[in-house]
Amino acid sequence: MTEPVPASTSDSPAESTAADVEQADVEQAGSGLVAEKAKRLAKLDEMRRAGTDPYPYRFDRSHTLDEVREAHGALEPGTETEHRVSLAGRVMLIRDSGKLVFATMRDRAGEIQLFVSRAVVGDVAFVTFTELDLGDWVGVHGTVMTTRKGELSVKVDGFELLSKAVRPLPDKWHGLTDIDTRFRQRYADLIVNDEARRAFQVRHAVISSFRNTLDGRGFIEVETPVLHVEAGGAHARPFITHHNALDMQLYLRIALELHLKRLIVGGMERVFEIGRIFRNEGISTRHNPEFTMMELYQAFGDYTEMIEITEALITTADATGTSMVTIHGGTAANPVSATVDLAQPWRRARMIDLVHEAIGVEVHPSQPVDQLRELAAAHGVSCAPRWGQGKIIEELFEATAEHALVRPTFVTGHPVEISPLARADRHDPFLTERFELFIGSREIANGYSELNDPVEQRVRFEAEQIAKELGDDEAATAIDHDYLRALEYSIKEVILFPTLRPEVLG
RNA sequence: GCCCCUUUAGCUCAAUGGUAGAGCAGCGGACUUUUAAUCCGUUGGUUCAGGGUUCGAGCCCCUGAGGGGGCACCA
Numbered sequence: 001m002t003e004p005v006p007a008s009t010s011d012s013p014a015e016s017t018a019a020d021v022e023q024a025d026v027e028q029a030g031s032g033l034v035a036e037k038a039k040r041l042a043k044l045d046e047m048r049r050a051g052t053d054p055y056p057y058r059f060d061r062s063h064t065l066d067e068v069r070e071a072h073g074a075l076e077p078g079t080e081t082e083h084r085v086s087l088a089g090r091v092m093l094i095r096d097s098g099k100l101v102f103a104t105m106r107d108r109a110g111e112i113q114l115f116v117s118r119a120v121v122g123d124v125a126f127v128t129f130t131e132l133d134l135g136d137w138v139g140v141h142g143t144v145m146t147t148r149k150g151e152l153s154v155k156v157d158g159f160e161l162l163s164k165a166v167r168p169l170p171d172k173w174h175g176l177t178d179i180d181t182r183f184r185q186r187y188a189d190l191i192v193n194d195e196a197r198r199a200f201q202v203r204h205a206v207i208s209s210f211r212n213t214l215d216g217r218g219f220i221e222v223e224t225p226v227l228h229v230e231a232g233g234a235h236a237r238p239f240i241t242h243h244n245a246l247d248m249q250l251y252l253r254i255a256l257e258l259h260l261k262r263l264i265v266g267g268m269e270r271v272f273e274i275g276r277i278f279r280n281e282g283i284s285t286r287h288n289p290e291f292t293m294m295e296l297y298q299a300f301g302d303y304t305e306m307i308e309i310t311e312a313l314i315t316t317a318d319a320t321g322t323s324m325v326t327i328h329g330g331t332a333a334n335p336v337s338a339t340v341d342l343a344q345p346w347r348r349a350r351m352i353d354l355v356h357e358a359i360g361v362e363v364h365p366s367q368p369v370d371q372l373r374e375l376a377a378a379h380g381v382s383c384a385p386r387w388g389q390g391k392i393i394e395e396l397f398e399a400t401a402e403h404a405l406v407r408p409t410f411v412t413g414h415p416v417e418i419s420p421l422a423r424a425d426r427h428d429p430f431l432t433e434r435f436e437l438f439i440g441s442r443e444i445a446n447g448y449s450e451l452n453d454p455v456e457q458r459v460r461f462e463a464e465q466i467a468k469e470l471g472d473d474e475a476a477t478a479i480d481h482d483y484l485r486a487l488e489y490s491i492k493e494v495i496l497f498p499t500l501r502p503e504v505l506g
Numbered sequence: 507g508c509c510c511c512u513u514u515a516g517c518u519c520a521a522u523g524g525u526a527g528a529g530c531a532g533c534g535g536a537c538u539u540u541u542a543a544u545c546c547g548u549u550g551g552u553u554c555a556g557g558g559u560u561c562g563a564g565c566c567c568c569u570g571a572g573g574g575g576g577c578a579c580c581a
Contacts (some may be wrong), residue, residue, distance in 0.1 A: 032550040033516045036532060078539090093541070100538035117538065134531075147539045171517035171530055173542045178517095180573045192517090236580080281580065282507090291581070443581075 033168070040133055040166045047161070054164040059139040062086040066110035068144060069152060077150035081143055085154060087112065088139045088162060090191070091132055093172060101130060102153075105138065108197070113153040114140060120157055129156075134172070135165030135191070179285075207274060209317035210294060217309070219270040219296060224259030226252060226276070233257030236279040239289070252278035256295040264297050272296035303433045306447040307348065307410050310437055314408070315342050329406035329441030336441070338406040350413035350431070351397050358400035365389040365415040365430040372396075390415025390430075405438035422448035 047054045062085050063071075072083065089105035089112070099118040104111055118126040132138065141158040170176045175192040182189040182196070189196045211221065229248075231238035233255030241250050256273045263271045274294045283289060298305070315323065323343040330336030355363050359379060363372065365388075372392045376383050381399045383392055393415055405411070413431040416424060422432035434448035 032532075035550070036516065039532075093543095095540045095543050096537090097540060097543075098537040100540080102540045102543080104541070113541070115539080119538080147541090149539070149541080151539085151541065153539090168516050168531060173530065174518040176517075178513095178573080181517095188517095234581095277581095279581080282578090284580095285574085287580065293581080446581095 036168050037166050040164065043131065043133075044164055044166075047164075052161075054161055056160065056162060059088050059160070059162050060086065061088045061139065064109050065089060065105070065107045065112045068112055068154070069110055072144045072146075072152060075144070075146045075150075075152065077146050078148050079146045080155070081145060083144040084141070085144060086139065086141050087154060088137065090165075091134055091136045091138055092169075094130075094132070094134065096130060099126075101126075103129075103132075105140070113147075113151050114142075114156050115145060115147065115153040116156045116159075120155065121159075125159070129159065132161070133165055133168070135167070135169045136161060137163040137165075206317045210274070210313055213313050213316050214270075214272050214296060217270070219272045219298070220268060222260070222263060222268075222271050222273050223275065224256060224263075224273060226278075228253050228258075237281055239278050239280045254279050256293060260295055260297050264299055269299045270297070303412075303435055303447060303449040307412075307435050310410075310435075310445050310447065311346055311408075327406050327440045329439075330403050334403070336404070336406050340407045342408065346408040346410060348410040348412055348435075351401075351411050351415070352393060352413060352431070354401040354405075354411060355393060355396050358404070359396070363393050363396065365393060365417065388417045390417025390419075394418050402438065403441050405441055408437065408439045410435045410437055419448065421450060423450060 044054050065087060068085055068087065072081065075081070087105065087107075089107040091103050092106050092111070093104040095102040101114075101116040103114040103116065105114055116126065116129050121129065139160050139162050140154060140156045142154040142156040145153050145155045147153055170188055170192050172192075176182050176185070176189050182193070186196075190200075214221070227241070227243070227250045228238075229250065231251035231254045233253075234257070236254040238251040238254050241252060242248070243250055253275075254277055256275055256277065260271055260273060272294060273296075274292060276290050277293050278290050280289065281287065296309070298309075324339065324341050326337055326339045328335060328337050349357075352363050352365075359375070361375060363375065367389060369389050369392070372389050373383050376392050376396055379396060379400055381392070381395045383395065387395075397411075412433075412435045413425060413428070414422065414434045414436070416422075416430060416432055419432040419434050422434040425431040425433050432448060435446070436443050437445035
């Protein structure tokens with residue numbers, strides 16, 4: 001990054017040039033990178049001496065690169081048009097063949113080839129163009145054409161540097177592969193890795209679709225506090241912070257739930273929030289201390305309606321333009337892939353039935369606990385002494401059935417023991433009206449008919465000894481409502497700047 | 507937190523304990539339809555850090571740091 005010279009400084013650019021500053025670094029480190037930067041900084045000084053601003057204030061483009069491709073993508077090879085365009089983009093590749101230079105330019109939406117002929121732009125401008133570096137941003141003027149091979153190009157007749165890149169790009173073919181470097185220098189990752197850019201476009205499309213879908217169903221988007229007096233709504237260790245004026249300890253929220261429920265109490269009937277939450281736990285490729293979660297709550301419905309909404313949210317968010325997707329799941333040792341048409345109805349199955357399918361033996365929370373313990377042991381699941389039937393069934397499910405849930409599957413009927421907030425199944429008092437959506441062997445959504453009997457809720461909480469959840473009683477006991485906690489985004493590939501250990505800059 | 511793997515040029519990667527290399531990028535040269543352009547030449551290194559063994563360490567040993575994977579926990 002080049003710092004602009006402050007207007008008040010008495011140093012003139014000629015007395016203290018960027019190249020001079022860099023020269024000290026050359027002597028210090030002497031690496032190829034420093035030498036390369038020094039060359040590019042010297043070019044900047046040269047341009048300024050010649051009266052050209054290497055970082056001009058503005059460039060008015062006529063089209064984005066995908067617009068040009070859309071309008072002229074069908075041109076026959078060897079076509080010249082009169083269509084004039086002004087385009088802006090970053091120089092990604094240069095192919096110099098003497099008196100003719102080809103360059104690949106890219107903006108956020110596409111790429112196009114620049115056709116720069118010495119005979120067209122003139123000797124001086126041609127040399128200037130060949131002095132561009134990979135990574136520079138340029139604005140070009142010219143006409144749309146195709147080469148003999150049919151490559152859509154712009155025959156450049158004028159151009160200007162829009163922003164000089166002082167640091168070289170990563171390998172033009174391999175890009176950046178080191179995951180650590182990709183996250184630390186996300187800007188470089190976004191420049192060279194198509195998949196990195198695409199992930200965030202898809203993420204935006206999905207969230208935008210969620211908003212549209214919920215808006216169409218009468219949901220209101222809200223923002224609730226991030227700073228909580230009590231960190232509730234989930235089981236997780238919170239971040240602790242402090243408010244000076246109140247001299248009070250506060251927690252960063254670990255869930256959206258508590259305030260959204262209060263809004264249901266207040267009669268808003270249908271609300272949702274897409275918000276950042278914070279959990280002070282381990283960091284891994286799939287766990288970031290801060291991540292985005294969506295929760296939505298609807299009064300008067302039950303969990304079957306929430307299942308329907310969940311399926312609609314995802315099938316409507318066709319960010320890829322097709323309902324056919326390939327899903328990767330299974331385990332690391334035994335990966336499984338499935339190509340699925342999301343438009344087909346998704347399977348719904350009770351947890352106990354999935355366990356039955358997997359091990360060939362029927363299970364139910366009403367069974368004697370010793371019987372389930374033996375079954376668990378037979379499948380390599382070691383049980384803690386305090387575990388009841390419900391917990392053992394869940395562990396059996398995770399050990400024997402979960403990995404096979406590659407296609408979207410709603411797992412329902414979780415045992416009461418492991419679902420302290422869910423209402424009992426109206427047909428089976430040992431189970432709850434709850435679901436978890438599994439896609440690719442991973443849980444991505446969770447919801448239920450909420451327990452709304454205050455006495456029963458208190459009994460459950462006390463039985464579970466979940467002290468932190470007790471703060472939720474006020475909201476839970478005041479009204480009759482159902483809720484869904486739905487979709488969560490959890491992988492770092494959709495987080496632009498994941499939390500990393502501080503980098504030591506040499 | 508535990509186990510395994512890993513860290514070499516700007517990037518992607520090599521290198522039996524015996525002079526640290528290649529491709530790309532960069533630099534110089536040739537080329538007016540290339541497209542990872544091609545061809546010829548060429549610069550560039552605190553081999554993550556600190557100790558140790560050895561005549562000699564990128565390589566072996568110890569300690570530490572960063573990263574990746576797995577387990578545990580979760581989302």
